[in-house]
Amino acid sequence: MSEASPLLAVVDLSIEFRTRGGTVRALEKVAFDIGRGETVALVGESGSGKSVTAYALLGLLDPAARVTSGRIVFGGIDLLTAGERALEEMRGREVSLISQNPRGALNPIRPVGKQLADVLLRHANVPRVEAPQRAVEMLAKVGIPDPTRRAAAYPFELSGGMCQRVTIALALACSPALLIADEPTTGLDVTTQAVVMDLLAELAAASHMATILITHDLALAGEYADRIVVMHAGHVVESATAGELFIRPRHPYTAKLIAATPKPGTQLADLAAIPGNLPDVTRADLPTCRYSARCERHSKTCDAPLPLVAIGPSHMVACWQPL
């Protein structure tokens, strides 16, 4: 974590969803921050709340969502109280998003060059005559061969990896300060994934752009992120630098997650499943620690309100009995 104030700080964020099945307490007191140029990975399994967090940052939550507490401070403004106009200005220009299914993010009936030009015209105040040329430059920057010809192509004419490069170009068109990458490589081949992640890392380093990488792949987070924030059932359970997290995880869930991830050298018998299931987050009587039902170290002390214990300068864990 840098000395300067963070670029984005999420403080005590709690979000619920009103559904027919009850109130889903999706996030509870989520807190983390990210400094300029840093890459932070939000890691968790399905139902951990990582995608909800990403969309909350951009103000793109479902209408059924209600923020019950917290602030998202970006550049001094609380994004949760900012008006829609302010958010519109910010999206695309200061904060950008890429998500999985790159083909889904592109307009199927518009050539990719034109889509890029649209973003440039809308957010970067590029003169109309220059936009097509700048679009081609962006395509070249993300490593698309023969960019002039490809600018006229439609998304269905491009492979999955190329489409994802185009969405990266779209996201980076205005050199945002923060990029949110929501499972950017799920669905891509492993070789394409490697190339796309390398590209993201390279571009982020070149323009000192911060990245939030949302993924369920712990190894991916380990290789590409500076810090990792582990989420479970809507809570942040641990946050540390990548190296520290793997060498010495302090939260029981993190340790179990690492133990369940296949690595070279492990045998099948070495892997351990995580006992129990995700708690039902529609219940009103959830324990303060949502992992306690599955935790073998659970005891009476765990019923007290969850602390955020600082283990080291950049290592926090939300546990009364860290490992």
Added chain:
Amino acid sequence: MSAALRHLRYVLGENPVTLASFALFVVLVAVAVLGPWIEPYDPLATDAMHALTPPSAGHWCGTDAVGRDILSRIIAATRLDLGIAFAAVVLSFAIGALAGLAAGYFGGWTERAVGRAADTIMAFPLFVLAMGIVAALGNTTANIVYATAIINMPLYARVARTEASVLRQAGFIEAARLGGNGEMRILLAQVLPNTMPLLAVQMSLTMGYAILNAAGLSFIGLGISPPTPEWGIMVAEGASNIISGEWWVALFPGLALMLAVFCFNLLGDGLRDLIDPRRRT
């Protein structure tokens, strides 16, 4: 099951119009079933002395030109009209949907043949085609059913074909093949049940058209012949009376017709709301 009931309650709760159409549907079916027991008078009994009397305590909807009680005739007609429409829809579904499913699932020649047949039917203005069929085959109730069924078949075929061609790619179809199922068995036991919700919506919507079609044919004299009570005939009989001021002869049958068609259209929409959230896309 309880989740389905909860969902039903939710849909009905959100949309009072859907609830009203459900209620109306129940009323219509009750009237059709209980008809002979709730008619105040014999629908065919004439009474020349009390011809063309306006609505009164004795005759809620008045009497027609030969003194028959209009309300009794409307109730009797409910059974007939609903019956014809229902028979036509079932026939239409049975042939149209199966042909469409086969066309969508097997593709190739099946699809082309079914497509051509459907195109041929749809090339005609449908009511004119129905008129033609009844005129050619004769003025019987059965022929009205056949005619109505034929003009609605392409609709089912089209819906079924689309669904089947999507489901053809589904994983569980391949799994069924691995499990030793033959193609026909897959079509009937696996694909058909999955297309039923959508086809059920279609059936409800075409009930409305079928009623209108049967009434329309009777209105122009090509369908049921008098004195059998039928909404279309009654409207036709009462049409000439409007000018002479006896508005009730045509109005009440017309209202019944309108309500029935309205009910089925709204029912179809309500059914669609019910099944929509659970659909894949």
Added chain:
Amino acid sequence: MTEPILEIRSLTRRFPVKRAGQRPWRRAKMSWLHAVDGVAFAIAPGETVGLVGESGCGKSTLVRLVTRLIDPSSGNIAFAGNEIGEIPARRFARTPQRAAIQMVFQDAGESLNPRFTAARAIADPLLRLSRLRGSALAERVREAAGLAGLPDELLGRFPHQLSGGQKARVGIARAIGVEPQLMILDEPTAALDVSVQVVILQLLESLKRRLGMSYLFVSHDLNVVRLLCDRVLVMYLGKIVESGPVGTVFGSPAHPYTKALVAAIPSLDQRGVKRLRLSGEPRSPIDPDPGTCKFYGRCPKGQSNCAAVMPELRPLEGGRSVACHYPEIAAAEATREAPTVNSSLLPFQIPHPAS
């Protein structure tokens, strides 16, 4: 030497494609997409063979050929000594081998009929392929569900009422119910969370031993393949480019494509290390040149020889084979029980072409 349970020889499957821009009235020459192009391998009884490759490599087509859902264009598929490639796919359902070859699908939810309960789904193949009926059938369904770790009370549920892991178990129960000898596992854990994945993989491993099956395990996740498989086949554009014991192939890959695959696996050890990356797109699978290596143009090596003669699978030491004119044979051949993958074992660090 026991007879292999499955033996594939020169298996090819081509699909006709219409070329864009053809005049409809001209009888133009047909173009063919070579999805599977001369594949040969064998699976021994009780073995788990992995099949890895990326999208477009033809593994799904190969899987469909092995499970006899589609017919080959040419080549042999022999199951327990019987030639089953000749039997048309649509008649295969009525042969005795149908029950012997079963598959667990990638997306368990997609592979279950949304209108069937779990019990009905598991019973369906038994209804078609066995003589069991009534209470004997119900007993078998419960037995299969029990083996797959599916509690009895979930048998009456529909797919949308089950979790991802539970649906996977239904798929497994359905497949093992008919007592197959060869089971194809098509990315069975791809859609599952990592914690559920462990349980399912351990279940699959124990089932294999208990029920005496052979597995063909298809996956894009090399770490998972390493866990479960004895041998692995690496596929690229319809051909097998490398095969051998899993530890050897991943520990010291001989084919440049396998090297790139292994180098692409994310790992904490590789932070900041500039690794081998593949650039460009794969060659077209349509009307491929039979004299050019499929990997030519993307391969970091690539000599003139590679564009003149198609490399065939040739055996190397250690029970492996490679289809490459210039395979990399490590100075120290890693053993099957190699505990760690250390990229420094690879003798050649080929820099990224763009760097």
